[in-house]
Amino acid sequence: MVLMKYGMGHKKKGVVDIDSENKVGWGRTLNMGSPLRRYMLAAVLALQIIILVIVRGLPVPFPWLPPCPVPVADVSATVGAAALNVTASWDDDSETSNDSKDDVAVSGDFVTESVASDVSNAENASCELGLVYVYNLPPVFNTDLLKNCSTLSPWNSFCPAIVNFGYGDVIRRPKLQAEERGTWYKTDQFTGEIIFHKKLMEHPCVTDKPHLARAFYVPFYAGLAVGRYLWREYPAEVRDRDGKMVLEWLQEQEYWKRNSGWDHFMVVGRITWDFRRSKDEDWGSSFMYMPGIKNVTRLLIERNPWDDKEMGVPYPTAFHPRSAQDVLRWQDHLRNVERTKLFSFAGASRKYIPNDFRGILLDQCMRSMNCRSLDCSGTRCVNDTMAAVHLFLDSTFCLQPRGDSFTRKSIFDCLIAGSIPVFFWHRSAYWQYEWHLPSNYSSYSVFISKHDIRNGTQIEEVLKRIPAAEVQRLRETVISSIPRYVYSAPGHRLKGMKDAVDTAIDGFLNTVKSSSLAHI
Structure with missing residues (x-):
């Protein structure tokens, strides 16, 4: 032609x-x-x-790309008048409670049914802060996205990432001890929305009676929805359509109108900057700037520190314990593991960026006999979720510069490995995960200014000056805090411990309780 x-x-x-x-x-x-x-x-x-x-x-998608969502009028027609009084729960028929069968992959299908509102007999349940109601959204906002998982990414099918309710496939490796089988998954960093939804539907403090609820959870998969349109030349109205539709639906609900959404929250599985488009030709959606969202608390893997309605939640890692015993066993292992390197770095340099900071860290690491690095160029670290964990298990400290944005999944890979993070930007963790990480930054991490590094400060010299007793104290804080930044396995809870979801729910309920909007 x-x-x-x-x-x-x-x-x-x-x-x-x-x-x-x-x-x-x-x-x-x-x-x-x-x-x-x-x-x-x-x-x-x-x-x-x-x-x-x-x-x-023309403002239409190309034929090989995912179709635009149906207009909101069509969505409304599919939702019954009683939808507000029904919550969506996961179909657990295919999931076994037998620990020896935890390897079985489970699909992410939903069924519409009521969740148990009687929490008085729930094991280890403490709902003193209040109950949470889960909206039954039209499926176009969540489950339909999962059914069309092959269209969620322009690069490859996202279907492997959504199995086991967003946890991914169970990792089967000879290196894992027998008691560790079923606790490690190939979890994608962008499936937090699905994981939170699953864990909320299992939570003992969820009610199907909205008049009893203090907080309202909106299970909109905003990250999956916008992810279809980020890397193609879609017009702004297509990238914004899902967000506008869900807000229009919410604003018609009785319990939204009561407080204009102040007691509502949602989980967003991508960074906030994917939803802060100020001009039509810029990147992403304008969801965070829409009038209807301003009162809603958003839990994201990276927040905007200057938006008090956003809070950071941990990136999902590969470790998903089934019980408190799994956590205790792993913590004991971390306290006794032999670490042969002083520090390590997992990442790839950005050679196209002048004076690239990652390149400086890699150079320092390569020149040191006490450092080990992992080249994460391409998809190496994405395809092998355990590579970074094994790296950090062998090092006392792990370097955590900013990623493509200010945060990176590697921070939590480092923490679950019992390695002490070294930060260079306050926005990488200190201003992000206030509910999940210790409030005293110096109790679990080391901070070295990025400006000092650019001016010649040697990381190895700084770390060697830290007394052994202080290193031990830092590591113990990291290890003892592990429950708060892991997501327990699907169908399981950590008796006597609070995982990342429990911590987030408590954080939001405390916020609502302390406000004048508490209504029960």
């Missing part, structure tokens, strides 16, 4: 090539010597280019 030969950006070059190839090859075959034939060919080529430009400008 002529257009394939010359492309949109090479029209001028194409004309020159026609003249030069007139004497040989396909030019001779088409008898391009005639001026009339050349003019006709140029006209056809111009017409093809015009048609292509017009089609690309």
Whole structure:
């Protein structure tokens, strides 16, 4: 095809090539010597280019990309008037409670049914802060996304990531001890929305009676929804459509109207900057700037520190204990493991960035006999979720610069390995995870200013000056805090401990309780 030969950006070059190839090859075959034939060919080529430009400008997705959500009017028609009084719960029929069968992959299908509101007999349940009501959203906002998992990423199918309710497939490795089987999963960093939804539906403090609830959870998978449209030339209205639709639906609900959404919260599985588009041509959605969202508390893997309605929650890691005993066993292992390196770094340099900070860290690590690095260029660390954990298990400290944004999943890989994080930006953790990490930053981490590193400070020298007793104290704080930044396995709770979901629910309920909006 002529257009394939010359492309949109090479029209001028194409004309020159026609003249030069007139004497040989396909030019001779088409008898391009005639001026009339050349003019006709140029006209056809111009017409093809015009048609292509017009089609690309239409506000519809390309056929190989996921379809736009249905209009909100169609969604409303599918929701019964009694939807507010029914909550969605996970279909656990295919999940076994037998620990020896925890390897079985479970699909993420939902069924519509009431959740138990009687929490008085729940094991180890303490609902003094109040109860949580879970909205039954139209499926276009959550479960339909899972059914179309192959369209959630432009690069490859997202379906492997959503099995086992967003935990991913169980890791089966000879290196794992027998008692560790069923506690490690191939969990994707962007499935927190699904995991939270699953854990909320299992929570003893969830009620199906909204008039008894102090807090209201909105299970909108905002991250999965917008992720379909981030890397293609979709118009702004397509990237914003899901957010507008869910807010329009919420604003019609009785218990939303009562407090204008102040007692509502949702979990967003991507960083806040994917939802803060200020101009149509910029990256992402404008969801966080929509009027209806301003009163809702958003729990994200990276928050905007200057938005008091956002709070950071841990990135999902590979470790998902089934019981408190799993946690205690892992903590004992971390206290006794032999660490052969002083510090380590998992990441890839950004050679296209002048004076790249990661490159500086990698250079210092490579020059030291006491450091080990893991090259995470490409998809190596994404495909092997345990690679970083094994690296950090062997080191006393782990370097945690900013990632593509200020936070990175590696922070929590480091923490679950019992390694002490070294931060260079306050926004990487200290201003992010106030509910989940110790409030005293110096009790579990080391901070070295990025400016000092750029001015020649050697990380190894700083770390070597820390007394052994202080290192032991830092490590113990990291290890003892592990329950708060892990998500327990699907279908299981940590008796006597609070995991990341429990901690987040308590944090939000405390916020509501301390406000004048507490209504029961």
